[in-house]
Amino acid sequence: MAHPSTKIIPPLTDELDIVIPTIRNLDFLEQWRPFFEHYHLIIVQDGDPTKKIRVPDGFDYELYNRNDVNKILGPKASCISFKDSACRCFGFLVSKKKYIFTIDDDCFVAKDPTGKEINALAQHITNLLTPSTPDFFNTLYDPYRDGADFVRGYPFSLREGVPTAISHGLWLNIPDYDAPTQLVKPRERNTSSNRYVDAVMTIPKRTLFPMCGMNLGFNRELIGPAMYFGLMGDGQPIGRYDDMWAGWCCKVICDHLGLGVKTGLPYLWHSKASNPFVNLKKEYKGIYWQEDIIPFFQAVVLPKECTTVQKCYIELSKQVKEKLGPMDNYFETLADAMVTWIEAWDEINAQPKAGSQPTTPPLKKEKSEEPKPK
Numbered sequence: 385m386a387h388p389s390t391k392i393i394p395p396l397t398d399e400l401d402i403v404i405p406t407i408r409n410l411d412f413l414e415q416w417r418p419f420f421e422h423y424h425l426i427i428v429q430d431g432d433p434t435k436k437i438r439v440p441d442g443f444d445y446e447l448y449n450r451n452d453v454n455k456i457l458g459p460k461a462s463c464i465s466f467k468d469s470a471c472r473c474f475g476f477l478v479s480k481k482k483y484i485f486t487i488d489d490d491c492f493v494a495k496d497p498t499g500k501e502i503n504a505l506a507q508h509i510t511n512l513l514t515p516s517t518p519d520f521f522n523t524l525y526d527p528y529r530d531g532a533d534f535v536r537g538y539p540f541s542l543r544e545g546v547p548t549a550i551s552h553g554l555w556l557n558i559p560d561y562d563a564p565t566q567l568v569k570p571r572e573r574n575t576s577s578n579r580y581v582d583a584v585m586t587i588p589k590r591t592l593f594p595m596c597g598m599n600l601g602f603n604r605e606l607i608g609p610a611m612y613f614g615l616m617g618d619g620q621p622i623g624r625y626d627d628m629w630a631g632w633c634c635k636v637i638c639d640h641l642g643l644g645v646k647t648g649l650p651y652l653w654h655s656k657a658s659n660p661f662v663n664l665k666k667e668y669k670g671i672y673w674q675e676d677i678i679p680f681f682q683a684v685v686l687p688k689e690c691t692t693v694q695k696c697y698i699e700l701s702k703q704v705k706e707k708l709g710p711m712d713n714y715f716e717t718l719a720d721a722m723v724t725w726i727e728a729w730d731e732i733n734a735q736p737k738a739g740s741q742p743t744t745p746p747l748k749k750e751k752s753e754e755p756k757p758k
């Protein structure tokens with residue numbers, strides 16, 4: 385029997401791109417096929433551009449390797465990381481859609497406590513299409529879910545909520561721990577029987593959170609320009625803080641612009657524990673620096689003239705340079721890269737003038753063969 389999800393066309397098929405960074409392979413897509421086959425994929429191939437990455441049959445996709453990044457962005461390609469999952473933000477840049485879902489290539493379909501397969505993409509879409517409640521915490525969590533509502537004492541003036549910009553999903557099996565935690569808890573596993581929390585909640589205003597990029601949805605039109613994953617990996621003093629940096633920048637901008645960030649469902653199954661010793665080498669400066677980075681973001685004030693994400697982000701880059709630059713000149717380089725990113729974003733996503741040529745087609749569209757009948 386056809387998988388239930390293939391009987392009906394899932395929502396937002398023409399308004400959402402799935403962005404996948406990969407330095408390995410795309411075999412994991414076979415398991416997601418019932419949920420992903422109607423959506424367009426943007427694959428960002430990291431590492432050796434001469435390596436051929438095979439896309440399983442039947443998917444509509446664009447695939448970009450480092451040569452493509454350099455050709456499309458020219459000198460601005462310097463802001464796109466190499467040899468780090470941070471490269472995924474190139475996919476956010478070139479997408480033409482309103483929504484993005486990004487997932488790592490070692491993430492698979494998880495099962496909920498009843499044993500039912502979780503359609504993570506559908507849950508992210510629900511999260512993104514329903515409001516957030518950052519101004520007042522609802523103790524029954526997401527009031528817009530079936531079977532929930534605002535509890536007694538929740539101000540009626542706040543029940544309309546605010547638009548949701550980000551939907552942050554979680555992980556069964558291998559949790560997203562930093563290297564020191566991974567080293568002391570090498571066998572820790574989240575299973576649906578012991579660690580499945582059936583909740584979606586809004587992260588309150590003026591509260592930061594550690595955004596993980598492996599199971600993440602966002603509204604590109606609301607917050608896309610702030611989803612820059614920084615300078616990580618090859619040639620950089622730090623790695624595995626790409627998603628964290630993006631999350632901190634996004635959260636202060638969401639708070640300023642009155643947008644919401646949700647975390648919780650959906651879960652996916654994270655299969656591969658990356659090497660904790662390699663991770664420690666990548667992370668250690670971040671573990672030290674973040675004791676100053678977090679107070680910086682907690683103290684960020686954006687002027688009221690910052691009415692767009694781009695204006696907020698440029699202002700943030702100035703404060704990064706001024707206040708974090710003295711800690712290490714990496715942050716001066718990063719602040720410059722934040723400006724380059726916005727320049728690249730505005731160049732690639734320049735709104736066509738009314739009556740001008742139709743919007744530029746995807747920069748590198750391909751389609752794999754139709755799936756062979758089983």
Ligand SMILES: O=c1ccn([C@@H]2O[C@H](COP(=O)(O)OP(=O)(O)O[C@H]3O[C@@H](CO)[C@H](O)[C@H]3O)[C@@H](O)[C@H]2O)c(=O)[nH]1
Nearest residue numbers: 405406407408430467468469488489490597598624658
């Ligand atoms: O140099 C690289 C390394 C990896 N990738 C791709 O990025 C994702 C995540 O890689 P991986 O699963 O090896 O790393 P994790 O430790 O599990 O990832 C967590 O840390 C974040 C990295 O900053 C990541 O978003 C979290 O999930 C895979 O798709 C790799 O193929 C890469 O492109 N280049």
Ligand SMILES: [Mn+2]
Nearest residue numbers: 488490656658
């Ligand atoms: Mn992983």
